[in-house]
Amino acid sequence: MRFLFKTDYEQDIRLARHGGQVFWYSVLVAALAAAPWLAPEYWLAQLTFVLIYSVVGLGLMLLAGFTGLFSIGHAAFLGVGAYTEAVLAARGMPFPVSLLFAGVLSAGVGTIVGLPALRVKGIYLGIATLSFGFIVVEVLARWESVTGGNAGMTVRKPGAFGWTVESATGFYYLCLAVAVLATLAILNLLRSPTGRAFVAIRDCEISAQSMGIHLARYKTLSFALSAAFAGIGGALYAHKLTFISPDQFDIAQSIDLLLMVVIGGLGSVHGAFLGAGFLIAMPQLISQVKDYLPPAVGQAPGLQSVVFGAVLIAFVLFEPLGLYGRWVKVRTYFELFPFYREGMFRRQKSFARSDRLK
Incomplete structure (x- = not known):
């Protein structure tokens, strides 16, 4: 087991805690960079979707996992970014500028x-965000002069200054670059006083306020930053689909995004990527398995929803820390074997008495 002896503050806030992390993350980035030569075109497209959903998941993780504010209408921000990118791209705006605007x-x-x-x-916050999601979908459907209404609109390929991303490989590298930059931005934000304020609000609002943290300012900032990441992911999402319509950003999409961060592991940057991988891989797995099931089950129209719901219930009941939490437990078990203690990760009551009385 690795023991870290920190002797200064700079060592405490480094992006990589030790050389092992530098090595394995470098291997991961190298594998992702080599994916177009290692994976077939279909799986490369699925990996592109994983990167896009990871960007959106990082924003939702910042809001739900690090600030403790849940949103059930987050697909609305995804739709705003997608339609902003589609409209600006149709008017010939360079991709970096339109992505920034989104x-x-x-x-x-x-x-x-x-x-x-x-x-x-x-x-009550969930109901408020859910209502907003309905409003955005209705606006996108009714504003036909800009969005095309329910008929949808076609999205041009991303390009800038005479250069256009034509191939799937080029767009994959574009999404990979955005995902890496978004990850570095989130990691640096969490190391800053703003990120620590978000975590303090999540743990206990009363304690955070007593330390001088302005709750209104930081909650609003968390929503804004989370929506910005969702908008950037929505811009990439629009280019990947090449055609968007309002029904792609309904409540089902919002629930999928929330499911993604909960199953991936709330309060973890890794959880956003693990959840995105789960969200993309699970439908593929279901489509492979349903042929071996009885026709009454395998051909049922709601099979995917039932499986997703069952998996979510299982994680909430048996693994609240998500996929990343399970990986941490497995890793710790092998590091401490045979001295692993079963109750090591048992949740402790960290709230104050004043919170329970509210």
């Missing part, structure tokens, strides 16, 4: 949605 506009909308977070929490 993130900024989504952040502005997230700021507006974040205002209810100042007064409500828990299920």
